Amino acid sequence: MIKRAIALLLLLAVGALFASLLAGYVPDSELNQTARYYAERTAGDIGAANIVTAIVVTYRGLDTLGEVTVLFITAAIVGLVLAQGQPALPHTPRQLRPPVGELLTTGSRMLTPLILLLGVYVFVNGHLTPGGGFQGGAIIASGMLLLLLADPLKHFSHQLISVLESLSGLLFVGIGVLGVLFASGFLDNRLLPIGNLGELFSAGVIPVIYSLIGLKVGAEFSSMLANLSEIDKTDKTEET
Amino acid sequence: MMSMSPLITGITVLLCVTMLGAAVVAIRAKAMPIAILAAGLVSLVASILFLVLASPDVAMTEAAIGSGLTTFLFFFVLARIRAAGHDDAEMDADSPDGGKNDGVRT
Numbered sequence: 001m002i003k004r005a006i007a008l009l010l011l012l013a014v015g016a017l018f019a020s021l022l023a024g025y026v027p028d029s030e031l032n033q034t035a036r037y038y039a040e041r042t043a044g045d046i047g048a049a050n051i052v053t054a055i056v057v058t059y060r061g062l063d064t065l066g067e068v069t070v071l072f073i074t075a076a077i078v079g080l081v082l083a084q085g086q087p088a089l090p091h092t093p094r095q096l097r098p099p100v101g102e103l104l105t106t107g108s109r110m111l112t113p114l115i116l117l118l119g120v121y122v123f124v125n126g127h128l129t130p131g132g133g134f135q136g137g138a139i140i141a142s143g144m145l146l147l148l149l150a151d152p153l154k155h156f157s158h159q160l161i162s163v164l165e166s167l168s169g170l171l172f173v174g175i176g177v178l179g180v181l182f183a184s185g186f187l188d189n190r191l192l193p194i195g196n197l198g199e200l201f202s203a204g205v206i207p208v209i210y211s212l213i214g215l216k217v218g219a220e221f222s223s224m225l226a227n228l229s230e231i232d233k234t235d236k237t238e239e240t
Numbered sequence: 241m242m243s244m245s246p247l248i249t250g251i252t253v254l255l256c257v258t259m260l261g262a263a264v265v266a267i268r269a270k271a272m273p274i275a276i277l278a279a280g281l282v283s284l285v286a287s288i289l290f291l292v293l294a295s296p297d298v299a300m301t302e303a304a305i306g307s308g309l310t311t312f313l314f315f316f317v318l319a320r321i322r323a324a325g326h327d328d329a330e331m332d333a334d335s336p337d338g339g340k341n342d343g344v345r346t
Contacts (some may be wrong), residue, residue: 031302050297052297056297102332103308130296130297130299130300131296131297131300132297134299134301135300135304136246138304138305138308139308140305141309142308142309142312145309145312145313145316146312149312149315149316150317152319193339223308225313225316228313228317228320229316230318
């Protein structure tokens with residue numbers, strides 16, 4: 001009873017907090033100084049049609065590197081906790097294939113290539129259209145998850161995933177360092193010519209960096225999913 | 241900045257109500273798959289709201305991770321828990337967490 005009362009009281013307090021925020025809300029009549037700088041200078045300085053991507057990859061590139069690092073550490077910890085150094089055992093013939101619907105099997109066969117293609121499209125066009133490396137990587141990982149759902153015993157090559165992941169991470173940082181040497185700073189995008197606004201090969205190294213981020217994020221999510229699915233397989237083979 | 245047109249405001253209110261309803265269903269639903277689907281619906285409506293608020297990048301992240309990947313992952317884990325629950329039930333029927341697994345299995 002007293003627990004419920006405390007919960008209700010907390011809820012009311014949070015509600016009052018948000019209500020006061022809402023009551024005091026006045027929409028800005030114009031962009032503030034930082035936003036105006038980004039809105040006016042992005043097209044000329046960075047050459048990216050999508051201002052959000054210009055901020056994420058170039059203006060705030062260091063933050064993105066930190067974000068990618070956090071995701072990497074998460075994936076590493078998931079792998080560490082779940083895998084516990086067990087080598088993935090080959091499937092025993094006794095292990096029954098869990099029943100999945102005909103609809104799921106056929107649908108995944110048809111949809112997975114399209115989903116992967118969409119993911120690649122999203123991160124390759126990150127500087128032109130909404131979306132980018134993180135979104136594209138997540139889409140790729142959901143395609144992988146669909147494969148795993150359709151065939152729970154499917155085995156992904158961990159070596160391929162880790163090689164892809166570390167290579168794209170290294171190249172990401174390497175491009176950043178090259179920016180210090182040959183352009184005006186770490187992760188500066190003017191390493192390559194900026195080109196014409198709105199073309200695929202424009203905005204300097206932004207498409208390259210975002211593609212690398214997309215591959216890295218996709219590989220990290222996929223490795224987490226693969227680890228999650230394999231811990232169960234190893235358990236089962238031990239029990240049987 | 242322009243104020244929103246009545247149509248957009250109406251759609252937004254409708255979406256917000258849907259979101260709140262789905263959130264309540266996600267918490268109160270007895271059957272786990274329905275709760276998972278309702279949680280996915282909350283994310284989906286949130287991503288539409290982000291689109292209404294003119295932030296397509298955030299909307300894509302929400303749709304891909306919140307609505308897509310998380311919902312899939314919950315179903316994935318649910319299937320695993322069910323399988324593990326069946327295994328446990330076969331191995332030792334009077335396990336102390338039998339009641340817990342029953343709640344998940346419904």
